[in-house]
Amino acid sequence: MKEPVRVTVTGAAGQICYSLLFRIASGEMLGKDQPVILNLLEITPALKVCEAVAMELNDCAFPLVKDVVVTDDPAVAFKDAKIGLMVGAKPRGPGMERKDLIADNGKIFSSLGKVIDDVADKDIRICVVGNPANTNAYILAANAPSINQRNITALTRLDHNRAIYQLAEKSGSDIADVKKMTIWGNHSVTQVPDISFTEINGANAADKVDATWAKEEFIPTVAKRGAAVIAARGASSAASAANAILDHMRDWCLGSESGDWVSMAVPSDGSYGVEKGLIYSYPVVCKDGDYEIVQALEVSDFIKGKMVESETELKEERDTVSDLL
Incomplete structure (x- = not known):
């Protein structure tokens, strides 16, 4: 039996985590042979609910779960953690500007970055989910300089999965x-879902759908899908977000499918002209617990223009929180 991996999850009493934690415990994220210790971090008012979640986890008697720790102390939650799932964040409220949300959540991620820098495993793998995810990851990285910076990522796998569904439905194909x-860029409405290189049964996907649809319907539908879910159910995506977190971490830790790639928001190395250091979504291939950005793709002028718009938004968000960096 392998040594247990300590997995820290923030916002652990929330809806996303209620769909996420039990699947981690069953081995869907790190494998059916990998024991885990689950550290559940919550704000103090939500501790009682979090303790109830821990009770349910224990009552499932998952063989892979070696311990469940409930705490409101980040220093306890992140001590020696090797996986950090940053789900908790302040939600956007009525009348709140995006810049206000960035400022409020920026303070949270600045604080967490300092704690992670002090107590976490230096090779901890982090997936930031709480919005604005890319910029929150950027803030966290700036405040955790001793952590492997390549390992601080943000979630765009949900956008990736949404895009696959939309294309499969439109083309009459199996997922x-x-x-x-x-998915290029920011996890926001400026994101760039791109089927230029996508294949359906080995054939170019762009040949199977109308070009106007790909530009004028597909991109905004994927980019605004989260808002559509909120309008339909009165709450943000939960189960689909949890599923995307599992996909993101499983592929990163265990390897992505041969002959395919996935979308992850990772620190830019300058690829495709994106400013170095920005947390920007790229197509990546995962292998041996690491990832590499797919290189030498011939990006169209149309897509490149939208990629620049998303990069510009990320720069503006960074400037908004400059005092936290």
Whole structure:
């Protein structure tokens, strides 16, 4: 039996985590042979609910779960953690500007970054989910300089999965036949879902759908899908977000499917002209617990223009929180 991996999850009493934690405990994220210790971090008012979640986890008697720790102390939650799932964040309220949300959550992630820098495993793998995810990851990284900076990422896998569904539905294809979907940029309405390199059963996907649809319907539908879910159910995506977190971490830790790639928001190394250091979504291939950005893709002028718009938004968000960096 392998040594247990300590997995820290923030916002652990929330809806996303209620869909997430039990699947981690069953081995869906790190494998059916990998024991885990679950550290559940919550704000003090939500501790009682979090303790109830821990009770349910224990009552499932998952063989892989070696311990469940409930705490409101980040220093306890992140001590020696090797996986950090940053789900908790202040939600956007009525009348709140995006810049206000960035400022409020920026303070949270600045504080957490300092704690992680002090107590976490230096090779901890982090997936930031709480919005604005890319900029929160950027803030966290700036405040955790001793942590492996490549390992601080943000979630765009939900956008990736949404895009696959939209393309499969439009083309009348099976989801399993869709490969090499790409999400560029920020996890926001400026994101760039791109089917230029996508394959359906090995054939170019762009040949199977109308070009106007791909530009004028597909991109905004994927980019605004989260808002559509909120309008329909009165709450943000939960189960689909949890599923995307599992996909993101499983592929990163265990390897992505051969002949395919996935979308992850990772620190830019300058690829495709994006400013170095920004947390920007790229197509990546995961192998041996690491990832590499897919190189040498011939990006169209249309897509490149939208990629620049998303990069500009990320720069503006960074400038908004400059005092936290």
